[in-house]
Amino acid sequence: MEISKLAASIAESPTVKLNAEAIKLRAQGEAIVHLGVGEPKNKAPQNAVARAVEKLNSGEIKYAPADGMPSLKKAIVQYTEKNYGRTVDAANIIVSDGAKHSLFNLLYALINPGDQVIILAPYWVSYPEMVKMMNGVPVIVKPSDGSFCPSISDIEKAITESTRAIILNSPNNPSGAVFPDELVAKIVDLCEKKNIYFFSDDIYHKLVFDGRMITPVYSFTKKDIESTNVVVINGLSKTYGMTGFRIGWVVGSRQLVKVMTNIQSQSTTCNSPICQVAAEAALTGDQSCVNELVAAMQANRDMVVKELKLIPGVKVAKPEGTFYCLPDFSAINKDSMVLAEFLLKKALVITVPGREFGAEGHLRISYAGAAAEVAEGMARIKWALDPNSPREMQIGNKKVVRDW
Numbered sequence: 001m002e003i004s005k006l007a008a009s010i011a012e013s014p015t016v017k018l019n020a021e022a023i024k025l026r027a028q029g030e031a032i033v034h035l036g037v038g039e040p041k042n043k044a045p046q047n048a049v050a051r052a053v054e055k056l057n058s059g060e061i062k063y064a065p066a067d068g069m070p071s072l073k074k075a076i077v078q079y080t081e082k083n084y085g086r087t088v089d090a091a092n093i094i095v096s097d098g099a100k101h102s103l104f105n106l107l108y109a110l111i112n113p114g115d116q117v118i119i120l121a122p123y124w125v126s127y128p129e130m131v132k133m134m135n136g137v138p139v140i141v142k143p144s145d146g147s148f149c150p151s152i153s154d155i156e157k158a159i160t161e162s163t164r165a166i167i168l169n170s171p172n173n174p175s176g177a178v179f180p181d182e183l184v185a186k187i188v189d190l191c192e193k194k195n196i197y198f199f200s201d202d203i204y205h206k207l208v209f210d211g212r213m214i215t216p217v218y219s220f221t222k223k224d225i226e227s228t229n230v231v232v233i234n235g236l237s238k239t240y241g242m243t244g245f246r247i248g249w250v251v252g253s254r255q256l257v258k259v260m261t262n263i264q265s266q267s268t269t270c271n272s273p274i275c276q277v278a279a280e281a282a283l284t285g286d287q288s289c290v291n292e293l294v295a296a297m298q299a300n301r302d303m304v305v306k307e308l309k310l311i312p313g314v315k316v317a318k319p320e321g322t323f324y325c326l327p328d329f330s331a332i333n334k335d336s337m338v339l340a341e342f343l344l345k346k347a348l349v350i351t352v353p354g355r356e357f358g359a360e361g362h363l364r365i366s367y368a369g370a371a372a373e374v375a376e377g378m379a380r381i382k383w384a385l386d387p388n389s390p391r392e393m394q395i396g397n398k399k400v401v402r403d404w
């Protein structure tokens with residue numbers, strides 16, 4: 001089969017691949033601990049499930065408007081007002097099949113072949129591939145000081161005549177870092193001066209720890225929603241445990257939303273109304289599930305950081321949000337792929353090699369799972385990497401020997 005050159009250049013999502021691998025290995029009876037997946041274990045809110053069931057039972061499941069059902073868009077208008085302090089209109093919102101799809105359509109709407117999109121490392125695995133899918137050019141900016149946040153001068157240096165957008169994800173997948181307000185303010189300012197889009201991927205904006213709150217991105221611009229270069233991407237997957245419902249959205253100018261609606265009307269037609277009514281219920285219902293998730297993730301974060309600090313040679317920055325941690329294992333092995341494979345083979349723990357996120361020498365550890373499972377995974381990693389641990393370990397029904 002001869003596939004297109006563009007399609008041939010697109011890599012498989014390593015995290016989606018690892019998830020499939022974990023499911024397969026578990027089905028074969030392997031005692032796998034999955035610290036690779038970015039998916040909380042909490043169930044979808046009960047009222048969201050009830051609304052979906054009600055809709056399903058009605059038998060009235062038809063096409064919805066391409067940009068989203070009016071009642072869900074109204075709920076997102078209210079969410080934007082409450083969480084971002086910004087009054088927008090329903091015409092400023094488009095609902096898509098998850099934030100991934102929102103971002104894809106956004107890039108489709110704005111990127112011409114050869115346009116450059118600045119991606120700040122460490123970055124979510126899908127950004128560069130999506131830019132490539134638009135025949136755009138991903139420009140990766142790595143922090144020159146070895147931290148998880150590039151400085152404004154690192155970013156400025158990467159800007160050219162062809163720069164069309166900068167993507168920022170804070171709190172960040174994979175590092176868990178929250179970008180300082182001063183830095184975000186400077187990047188937004190730079191974008192507005194140079195007429196570059198600022199894509200704020202806010203999918204984790206509620207998952208912040210230690211009582212902190214993310215400063216809403218609109219507070220860094222004086223421009224109104226029709227003229228600002230700031231575009232917000234958000235969704236339900238991470239905060240409400242609703243990854244399978246596939247609901248994401250973009251908040252932008254009416255013109256942008258109209259173009260994205262055209263794209264959507266010619267591709268997916270619309271998002272499933274069953275998922276949309278569930279999303280509306282989640283957004284407008286009791287929000288205690290979000291607080292419970294944050295508390296559980298913070299406790300998991302504390303445990304993971306504590307365990308990592310006990311492994312000789314490992315350097316770890318305490319994540320301020322999300323459910324990821326990106327420790328530096330380069331003193332043990334500089335090749336993150338070799339290390340991840342070793343941990344899978346010896347300790348039956350799935351992690352994601354940092355190289356996938358532009359952070360070679362690191363591993364991304366997701367602590368989105370149940371506390372007991374995360375603790376078991378950490379104990380196994382420590383056993384496998386700490387030269388002082390016993391040579392053998394019982395994992396499930398297997399006795400494993402560490403021969404590093």
Ligand SMILES: Cc1ncc(COP(=O)(O)O)c(C=O)c1O
Nearest residue numbers: 098099100124173203235237248
């Ligand atoms: C940074 C980031 N943005 C967007 C997404 C997409 O989320 P979804 O498509 O499930 O809404 C993810 C999922 O892992 C993510 O980590």
